[in-house]
Amino acid sequence: MEKIFRVYILILMSEHSDLKKIGHLYQTDKIDHGYLEIYENYFNKLQNKNLTILEIGIADGKSLLMWSDYFKNSKIIGIDIHKINLEKKKLNRKNIFVHQGSQSDKKFIDEIIKEYTEFDIIIDDGSHLAKDVKKSFELLFPSLKENGLYIIEDIQTSYNHFFGGNPFDLKYSNSHMNFFKQLTDSLNYQEIANPFYIEKKYDGKITNISFYHNMVFVRKGNNYKLSREVIKHSYEDMKFLEKSERTGKKLQYFVKYKIFYKLYTLLLFVLNTLKKLILFRI
Ligand SMILES: C[S@@+](CC[C@H](N)C(=O)[O-])C[C@H]1O[C@@H](n2cnc3c(N)ncnc32)[C@H](O)[C@@H]1O
Numbered sequence: 001m002e003k004i005f006r007v008y009i010l011i012l013m014s015e016h017s018d019l020k021k022i023g024h025l026y027q028t029d030k031i032d033h034g035y036l037e038i039y040e041n042y043f044n045k046l047q048n049k050n051l052t053i054l055e056i057g058i059a060d061g062k063s064l065l066m067w068s069d070y071f072k073n074s075k076i077i078g079i080d081i082h083k084i085n086l087e088k089k090k091l092n093r094k095n096i097f098v099h100q101g102s103q104s105d106k107k108f109i110d111e112i113i114k115e116y117t118e119f120d121i122i123i124d125d126g127s128h129l130a131k132d133v134k135k136s137f138e139l140l141f142p143s144l145k146e147n148g149l150y151i152i153e154d155i156q157t158s159y160n161h162f163f164g165g166n167p168f169d170l171k172y173s174n175s176h177m178n179f180f181k182q183l184t185d186s187l188n189y190q191e192i193a194n195p196f197y198i199e200k201k202y203d204g205k206i207t208n209i210s211f212y213h214n215m216v217f218v219r220k221g222n223n224y225k226l227s228r229e230v231i232k233h234s235y236e237d238m239k240f241l242e243k244s245e246r247t248g249k250k251l252q253y254f255v256k257y258k259i260f261y262k263l264y265t266l267l268l269f270v271l272n273t274l275k276k277l278i279l280f281r282i
Contacts, residue, residue, distance in 0.1 A: 019043065022069045028062040035153065038212050042149060046120075048073055054112070054119045055079075056103045056126035056136060061089035063125065068096050077116060079103065081127070103127065104135035113143045122150045128157040129164040133176040141202070141220070150218040152176065172281065180216045184209050190227040193235040195262075196269055236261040 019040045023031045030036055051074040058064055058080040067076045077097045078084070084100065086092045101108030103126045122140055124133055133152060144150055157163035158177035159170070166173030185192070189203040207221035231238045240257035244250045276282045 018047070019066070019070055022066050025069075026062045026065045028066050030063060030066075030153075033153070033214060035215060038215060038217075042217065043070070047071060049120075050074060051120040052116055052118065053077065053121045053123070054116070054140070055123045057124070058084050058089075058091075058098065061091045063123075064091060064096055064098075065093075068093055071095075074120075075116070077112070077119075079108075079112060079126075102132075104132045104139075106139060109136070109139040113140070116143075118143055118145045118148075120145050120148050122148070123153065124151065125153045128154045130158065130174060130176045130179075131164060134179050137179075141205075144220045146221055147207075148220050150220065152180070152216045152218075154214055155180070155216055156214045177216075180209060180211070180218070183218070187223060190225065190233075191229060192233055193230050193265075194269065195232070195234045195237075195265065197233045234265075236265060 020031065020036050023036050028036075030039070047070060049071075051071060053067055053071060053074055054077045055063060055067065056079055058078040061078070061084065064076055064078045067074075072095070074095065075097060076095055077099070078091075079099045079101055081102045082100070084091065084098050086098060091098055099108075099112060101112075103109070103124070119140070122144060124136055126132060126136070137150065137152075141150060155177050158165040158175035159167045161167060165175045165177070171178070183202055183206065186200055186202040186204070186206055187209065189197075189199065204222070204224040205220060206218060207223045208217070208219040210217040227238075229235060229238060231241065236257040239261070240253050243257070244253040247253075273282070
């Protein structure tokens with residue numbers, strides 16, 4: 001009977017893409033969120049590959065079942081803070097692996113990494129609390145493969161204080177949305193014309209960050225490309241080098257760029273540092 005129902009749903013949904021068809025079959029709420037169209041764009045080329053995919057948050061296992069059908073040749077790993085009854089949720093399949101633990105528990109996540117080594121795709125659909133989303137990213141990002149995708153669902157919780165977000169201070173709160181907004185600077189860190197810039201953890205390690213309605217995609221990859229405008233975060237040093245080499249007027253450009261412009265940059269640095277101190281932004 002169940003088989004007939006599955007075939008019936010597949011025929012009914014035949015105008016949908018593969019992922020949508022499968023999503024309807026398991027009635028995942030990722031359809032109502034509008035996530036499957038976005039996922040399809042990223043995943044259709046990967047569908048038949050042999051991947052290691054981790055999803056944080058299992059609940060009824062609907063998404064694990066969907067990924068298990070869609071990525072037939074991949075390992076689908078699910079983690080959840082609560083115990084999951086595999087029989088009841090029909091998750092006892094060859095390509096599904098389930099573990100119990102918290103997404104922000106370092107010891108537990110380290111064990112998961114030890115077991116699976118690296119991931120091609122990580123989806124965070126767990127607690128959606130700012131502290132957990134940021135902690136799991138910190139713990140799991142190193143185990144994401146080069147060119148791998150880290151996806152955060154339901155980022156609307158950033159705008160809701162009942163979920164540890166902050167709707168009253170959109171730009172400067174410690175919400176997970178702000179964490180990912182700030183991460184975009186790591187894409188361009190080589191261009192930052194601040195000679196006192198201190199390199200950040202993810203600088204050069206991310207090639208793309210895409211924001212969708214309630215969803216963020218981060219692509220890992222080598223992004224250490226040197227700037228064409230600045231040398232070691234200094235515009236003055238680049239200009240001095242460029243102009244003095246081109247014209248041979250070393251002294252003139254030394255005074256202009258290495259003394260005058262450097263003093264101007266230093267003044268701006270001091271003023272901005274004071275501003276940040278006064279506003280408690282350091
Ligand atoms: C939105 S549901 C997951 C839905 C599932 N991914 C799907 O699409 O069918 C969120 C799940 O995250 C789990 N969860 C909550 N806090 C967690 C934590 N700290 N670590 C891991 N899982 C957590 C909850 O138990 C719940 O099952």
